[in-house]
Structure formats: structure tokens, C-alpha cells
Amino acid sequence: MLFNIFISDLDIGIKCTLMKFADDTKLSEAVDTTEGRATLQEDLDSLEEWANKNLLKFNKTSSSSVERDLEVLVDNKLHVSEQCTAVARKANRMLGCIKDTTSRAKVITPLYSVLVRPHLESCV
Incomplete structure (x- = not known):
């Protein structure tokens, strides 16, 4: 204060x-x-x-080549490719967890919609 x-x-x-x-x-x-x-x-x-x-x-x-600003990774040329890479990595990990826990299509689609898709959309 x-x-x-x-x-x-x-x-x-x-x-x-x-x-x-x-x-x-x-x-x-x-x-x-x-x-x-x-x-x-x-x-x-x-x-x-x-x-x-x-x-x-x-x-x-x-100084660094990549800064985190409001939870978005931005490089010194204002590109967000690091952000996209990090989000894709996280989405792949989640997909792996979903695949390891279930093989039923009825369960995979809702889990994908709730756990994976929001991360990919936030990258866009």
C-alpha cells in the first residue's frame, strides 16, 4: 500500500x-x-x-527474446509462435491423457470439447 x-x-x-x-x-x-x-x-x-x-x-x-505479457508469450518481434507451440504441447498432453484413460467415442468428444478445445481456441 x-x-x-x-x-x-x-x-x-x-x-x-x-x-x-x-x-x-x-x-x-x-x-x-x-x-x-x-x-x-x-x-x-x-x-x-x-x-x-x-x-x-x-x-x-x-531483456529476453520472449516475454510473458498477460499470460501470452510474445517474442521481441511481436510474434506469438512460442505461445502457439506451448499451447499445442499442452493440448497434446491432454489428448494423451484422454487417450490413455478411455477409448469410447462417446466420452472422448465431450472431454476434447471441455479440456482441449478451449486451449486451442485461446491460441487463435
Whole structure:
């Protein structure tokens, strides 16, 4: 609670979308125009100033080729192929469990509909 109070002024003057989570802050803006890029850079500079003024540091060093954002795996080129691979792997495991436990078609179809299909649809 105290940390939320401490960072309550973080978004003052920010023009882009700023989302605050429990231990994370996300800044986003459409950067398909020169103005969008400039606005994003101004807000990044403003956040850097805020951090310096409040003796905090942003973690700029952590980078990876794949990030999990709202439970979706996205790579550094904004592709979700890792997400699709992970979902397919999970669906195959579930199909294997269904196959190992029953061979009756009347049971397989409802189990597939309830356990496997929702995961595959969420990937789409």
C-alpha cells in the first residue's frame, strides 16, 4: 500500500497509456507516426526524471527474446509462435491423457470439447 502511495504521482504529465501493476509498470503508445515516437520518448524521459528524483532505478538491463505479457508469450518481434507451440504441447498432453484413460467415442468428444478445445481456441 505504501509503495502505491509512493508511486501515485508517476503518471502526472504522461501522455501515453501507463499501466501500473503490483510490481510492474507498462508504458505504451502507437509509434506508427513521428509524433507517436516523439510522445513515447518524451514520456520515457519524464519517467526517467521521476525515477532519478525519487532515487529509484528502472531495470533496463533485463531483456529476453520472449516475454510473458498477460499470460501470452510474445517474442521481441511481436510474434506469438512460442505461445502457439506451448499451447499445442499442452493440448497434446491432454489428448494423451484422454487417450490413455478411455477409448469410447462417446466420452472422448465431450472431454476434447471441455479440456482441449478451449486451449486451442485461446491460441487463435
